[in-house]
Amino acid sequence: QVVEWSNDERLQLWSRGEFNLDLSENNEYFDLLPFRRLGPVSRVRNSILRHQQSPNCDSNGFCLDQIRGGSQSVENNKEIESKIEELGGRFGADFLVAVERNKRDHEEDCKKSCELYYCVTANTPLVPVEDILGPTTIKSYSMGPVPPEDFADSFGYPLDNIKVTETKPLFSAAEATSVIEKAENEGVDKNEFKSGKYQLAGDWLQNLPETRAWFNQQLETIFFPLLAHLFPEIISSPSVIRAHSVSLLKYNASHPRTDVHIDNGILAMTLAMTPSAQYTGGGTYFEHMGVENILPMDVGHATLRPGSVRHGGHRVKEGDRYVLGAFLLLEDRVEHVRRLKNRGSELRRVPDLDGASKHFEWALALNPMCTTCLKDWAEILHTQKKFAEAEEKIRAALHLLEYKDSDALFTLGVLLSEQGRDDESIQAYQQSVEINAEDAELCYNLGVKLGAKGLVKEEMQMYAKATKANPKFGGAWLNWGTVLAESGNIDDAELMFLKALQCEQEVASKAMMNLGLIYITQGNALAQGGNLEGAMKAALSAAKYIDQGKAMLDQVASYNKADSMILKFIGQYRPLRLKAYQLLGQLHAGQGNMAKCEAEFRAATKSFPEDIMAWKLLQRILQVQGKTEELKSSFMTVPSQQRAPTRLAIMSQEKTEHILKHANDCVHGVCAFDEVSELVAMLRGHQKELSVWVEAVKKITKALEKVKEEDGQTKFEKPFELSSAFSS
Ligand SMILES: O=C(O)CCC(=O)C(=O)O
Ligand SMILES: [Fe+2]
Incomplete structure (x- = not known):
């Protein structure tokens, strides 16, 4: 049915919304939108039509004598080459060497791809796309404000490049179930898979041969012809498509989501391998669509899109969700921007920061809208303490992404904080949290900042968010407990420190020291209230935690010597432990057990023979008991530097x-x-x-x-x- 929209409205919809992709060319949408994008599309289609007449070509326009490139890629490659030549003049030989390396790497990757994954061969019978799709329909969505990193001109405008299949699935639920069964037999769910801040289960298909065999069959019979059909402006023929990083990912409640990220290939696709009814949550999140528009995809359906779309697997709350993700290359198109940027990231890890910066500069010269280039470069400038320059780069990326990238906002927050611009930093962090409140580090940082401003309640709210996002985020538990303790809420502080005990060793050791102080405080309060038994229990816990904490801190310090915070905690050992001795001894004395009190204080002098306070405690209890002989001799045992010289022989x-x-x-x-x-x-x-x-x-x-x-x-x-x- 025809909807009455003005071009402006339609454009609005294209760039933000969704619409049905009609396969016939003579429909309303082509009439209404004679925009640039249609140029390339119809040009390619015309060339396909022309080629269909040739004896060497099939109904898809795939021609055996034309494996290297349809008209589009040749034209576009020429443009890129002349741009490269111009930049070679500007950046010199290093740049040209890097470009040549891109070509070699690309060739190498394409070759490797055909060893593992299906590639079209001369005798592959190609199925017409109409037969593949049958009653399956396709919906197109805008890919957001930033065009693909490479070949943006070919993709053209508007960027309705996220294609999602609907109605009849491409493969059945039963087929998907049997694939997952096979993959589980191959151990897919035994392996951990890292996506930025988050952990998933899953594995690469090169480690799952049976799953790979199934996938290859799908490439041949469904996805290569379909991709060529959906992206004619960029894919000159199914024969140039190369699958290169393919993985099967498993989400569940304990491994719930991925980072928001981009995929490493000019095109990418995600296949839904689990019926939606078997899990809650999940779906693909596209950053520019917002968290309230998660794209659901039932089993047997697929999303096909440019690799540089920012997206992620949305949090799975219950059940298991499997997806198969594949990154794709095109044999006749070298992605110089992506490759320069990736090499920059590698150099950053070496670290060769100057080399890395150069690569980002080159990539940006080819494509000034490469947001990952801007962000990575900003990170380098941050490391080099060039905060203002880093801020400029990160803001450029944020501007392109319409300030929707939570990670970039986080970096902006850190950069502003480094420059002492606390209010602006808080604002950036807050914007970031609004987009992604599941980033534990972000919530933690914002908490610290709010705390420094005296906004204690808001600070604690952030620690609550941080620990909800990651219950093992020890720093947040530790700070939360500290804020509570400082505000006098010792009992709740205790709970937080107990949670911190479950986290990594360094945090746990600090938590133990804090618990020591908590129990000493509680013990003193209980003793004052007359509850000597309760106080005793608290004092014993304090002693236990302080000793255990110290042992752990020593261990941590042995491989992290320079950490001033660890040294500070170690420095607290003596005064804390003495407080515990003192409390315990006093409690024994309070219960009339002078001998036990004496034993406690004696132990204190054994632990800290250099400490005058320990000796004072012992001397006091000796005095109380009238043990004058020992009292006298105890003065001899007090550390020499703290003893008065034995003979007073000063003259008048x-x-x-x-x-x-x-x-x-x-x-x-x-x-x-x-x-x-x-x-x-x-x-x-x-x-x-x-x-x-x-x-x-x-x-x-x-x-x-x-x-x-x-x-x-x-x-x-x-x-x-x-x-x-x-x-x-
Ligand atoms: O889980 C999803 O829907 C997205 C997974 C993903 O990042 C991908 O397939 O590239
Ligand atoms: Fe992805």
């Missing part, structure tokens, strides 16, 4: 003046030689005595100052903001 001022006068006379020869020797010996002895005292005073002052310092340090420490790499 009067005596000193008298001796000095006498010595002065001797200097002027008024006394006997014996007298002089005697005086020298006496003064030497005196000098020694005094210097021992001066040393002792110096040392004890230093020790006292250290105690004072550490005492002020038994508080909860919060880690810093995180910055993380892109996952593009």
Whole structure:
């Protein structure tokens, strides 16, 4: 049925919405939209029609004598070559070498593809696309604001390049089930698959030979002819299509989603391998369509699109969802932009940051709209602490993506934070969270920033989001607990630190120290309220966690020595542990058990023989018990630098003046030689005595100052903001 729309409205729909792709050329939509895109399409179609008459060509326009390129790719390749020549003049030999390498790599990848995956051969009978589709219909969607990274001119405008099959599936549910069964026998679900921040199950098809055999058959009988039919402006013939990275992915509640990403090929397709009824959530998320427009795809259906569309597998809440994803190359078109960018990313990992930057600059010269180039380059500039330049690049990418890229907004937030622009940083993080609240690092960073502004409630909300997105995100539990403890909510803080115990070793060790402080605080409060038993339990827990935490921290420090935060936590061990000894001893004393109290304080002096506070505790309990003998001898055991010299032999001022006068006379020869020797010996002895005292005073002052310092340090420490790499 014909809908009455103006061209403007139609265009609006094209660039944002969806519409049915009608296969016949004589319909309303072709009449209404005589835009640029139709040029290439009809040109290719005309050439197909012409070729169909030739004896070497079949009904798809695939001609054996024309394997290298239809008119389009030849024309477009010429344009690219002349652009490359021009840029060679500007960037020099390095650039041209890189371009040649692209061609070699491309050839190599295409060759490898045909070893693993179906490639059209001269004797392949090609099925007409009408027979393949039958009653299956196809819906087209806009690919968003940014054209494909390579061959944007060929794709043309408007970019209605996401094609989704509908109505009758391309293969049946039963067939899909048997494929998955085979794949599971091949161990597909035993393997982990990483997609940026998220973990999935799944494997490459090169590791799943039986699944691959099925897939190859699908390529031959369905997908190659269909792709050539759907993207005639870019695919000169089914014979140039190469499948290159193909994987079977499994989502479930514990491995729920992918990052938002782009696929590594000029075209890509996703096949739905599980009936929708078998899972909740899921579907393909396209960033430009928003989270409220998840594309559902039932089993047997497929999405075919340019690789550079930003998309992801949406969160699966329940059940299993399998999809098969394939990236595609075209033998007669080298993707210089994608390849330069990928090499830039590789060089970044080396790291060869200058080499990497150059590659991004080159890729952008070929295509100024390469958003991943801009983002990766921004990351490099960030590492080089060129914050303003990095900001410029990331903002350029965000502008192209209409500020919808949550990861780029995160990077912008970090960059602004580095420049001390906290309010703007918070704003960027908040925008990012609005798009993706499932990014644990992002929520954590925003939390830290809000906390620094004193917005404690908002800060905690972010830690709640971060830990919901990733329950193993220890830093968020740790900070959340700290905020609660600082606001006096010790009981809830305890819960958060207990959660942090379940996270990685470093976080767990810090959580243990914090729990130590929590239980000391609780123990003291309970003791004051008269609950000695409860207090005792708390004090014992405190001691246990502090000791365990210290052992773990030492281990962490052994391979992470430079981390000042770890050292800070280690520095808390002595004051915290002493507090635990003190509380335990006092509780024993409070219960009238002086012997146990004494044992506790004695243990304190054993653990920290250099610490005056431990000795003071022991001396006090000895005194209380009237153990004067030991009390006296204990002074001998107190660390030497903290003990007073045993003999007080300082002379009075009067005596000193008298001796000095006498010595002065001797200097002027008024006394006997014996007298002089005697005086020298006496003064030497005196000098020694005094210097021992001066040393002792110096040392004890230093020790006292250290105690004072550490005492002020038994508080909860919060880690810093995180910055993380892109996952593009
Ligand atoms: O799960 C999906 O729908 C998308 C998976 C994906 O990223 C892909 O097939 O390239
Ligand atoms: Fe993908």
